Amino acid sequence: MVLEVEAIENGSETEPQANGYKVKLEVFEGPLDLLLYLIKKEEIDIYDIPIARITQQYLDYLSLMEQFDVDIASDFLVMAATLIQIKSKMLLPPDPTISGQEEAVEDPRKELVNRLLEHKKFKAAAEMLWTKVQVEQEVFTRALLDIDKENTEIAATVYDLIAAFKTVCDRQREEQEMEIAHEVMTMEQKMEELKALFTDSLEVNISRLFALAKSRTDLIMTFLTILELVKESVVRLIQDRPFGEIIAIKR
Amino acid sequence: MTKEELKPILEVLIFVSEEPIKLKHLYEILADEEPAEINLAVQELAQEFNSREGGLEMREIAGGWRISTRPQYHEYIRAYLKTKPSAKLSLASLETLAVIAYKQPVTIPEILEIRGVSSSSAIKTLLDRRLIVPKGRKECVGRPVMYGTSKEFLIQFGLKDLSELPSIEDFEELATT
Structure with a gap:
């Protein structure tokens, strides 16, 4: 067959x-x-x-x-x-016991x-x-708009960062009654110190980082180190609204 | 707001919406307007929009309104996007999908009964493609999972709602010839 x-x-x-x-x-x-x-x-x-x-x-x-x-x-x-x-x-x-009448x-x-x-x-x-x-399949709709609904963040500019830095500087000046010479940290040391802060939380408020500074020199070092960390893409800075707090997020 | 003022607003909302936008959603955004007015404005807008016979059309899909391209221009769009249509569903998957669409909610053993062949791989494909979703369990021995079609199904098959599917009895004639 x-x-x-x-x-x-x-x-x-x-x-x-x-x-x-x-x-x-x-x-x-x-x-x-x-x-x-x-x-x-x-x-x-x-x-x-x-x-x-x-x-x-x-x-x-x-x-x-x-x-x-x-x-x-x-x-x-x-x-x-x-x-x-x-x-x-x-x-x-057909079953003879069923009467033949039934056609069904x-x-x-x-x-x-x-x-x-x-x-x-x-x-x-x-x-x-x-x-x-x-x-x-041959019907197309508009491509998705580039809006991230979850994160309505605005990238903080370097000027925002400077402003935040200045506020802390001023505060520091008010608080500091006398300056005791501290051992000057190198940027490498500072970087390690800051990176350590990101171990338990991925987000750190920038003003907290500044608050940790022990002297103006240290404060300046913190500021430079944050810039360095951003440059090296270790953290990114976001600001959830204009003039709002700046948050550093570990990448 | 007059109907004429409403129309362009509805048009932009339908345009920017990522999925077919539901009337309910439009009512929420235009909270000061009468829902009946909005309905009427949408209907008129669709008529005007589509009477232009342009490259775009405004359609009711999966319970909402959507602006999309007309299928006949796909060639040019594909040339621009440099894409190919996504992998087609196999006939087995489509048959399984047809059974689910018409018999939902339906269990795997019930699908087997109609198709005469086990459909588990087809079910998996359909689940992966989000065309079907589990719809609870049937209260019988073994409590098998029941399946039904998803919103994605309506979108991918260009249906307003399930009632837009031709009735299964319409296929009766086809089946007997």
Whole structure:
């Protein structure tokens, strides 16, 4: 038996076999797909399926799949069993204990037919969705505006930083009654000191950094070190509103 | 505000909104205006906007209003953006999606019943693409998760709401031929 099937998607195509047959196998999504394919191919009326013929073809197809080492999913086997069950039911004469008057002896194929029809409907619906998505994929909307809703921050300018520095300087001058000479820190030392502050919190208020300074020299060193840290991209400075506090955030 | 004054405001709001903007949202922004007036103004605006037959169109998508390009100009936009359409959904995924769209909320075993094949990988793809979302659990043995379509689904398929999907019975004819 040869099944000449058009390979559609990811269909496995084999090289001409030794016996000269070229068999193209379509990979069916599932047993219902395979049945629908057979019904269409044989031009069968879906409401009057010659169950013996279809069952035979279905089984032939499964053995063909086996031959080509296509893994047969259990769903296919369940359907094979269902088909055989329907076939045997149809071979049996109607139950004589049920009075012959009742015409409504249920066609054993009915449930299967309903499932096939339902499946077909959803296949058609899937095609409709496919068409829709084809069109909608070609529809574009305005690109996102570059607004970060979470952070309505304004980048602080160097002038804001100087202003903050000046405020602290003034305060320092008021508070400091006498100046005791401190050991002058190098920028490297200062940098380590400031970096250490970022270990428990990622955000530090700039005025807190200045407040830590012990002398004006130290204050100046703090200021220069902050600039250095910004330059080296260790921290960035943000100000949540104009003239607001400046916060240093570790990058 | 008169309707004529409202229209340009609505137009800019629809333009800047990142997602289709809901009427409710417009009512909030234009709190002093009558919702009925806003509705009317939006309708008229859409009509005027679209009657221009320009490159843009104003549509109702996923329960909100959106301004987007018309699909027929995609070639030029793609040439400019230098992008390709994103990977297409497989037929299996689309079929699963169709079942979920029409039968929601629906469980995996129920999908299996209709498709005759297990759909777990398709479900995963659809979840990854945010086209479907879990909609609670079904009160039956095993309490399976039920799935339904998301807002993203409406956006990607260009639907105003679920009722805009053709009724499944419309496919009956197609199925029997």
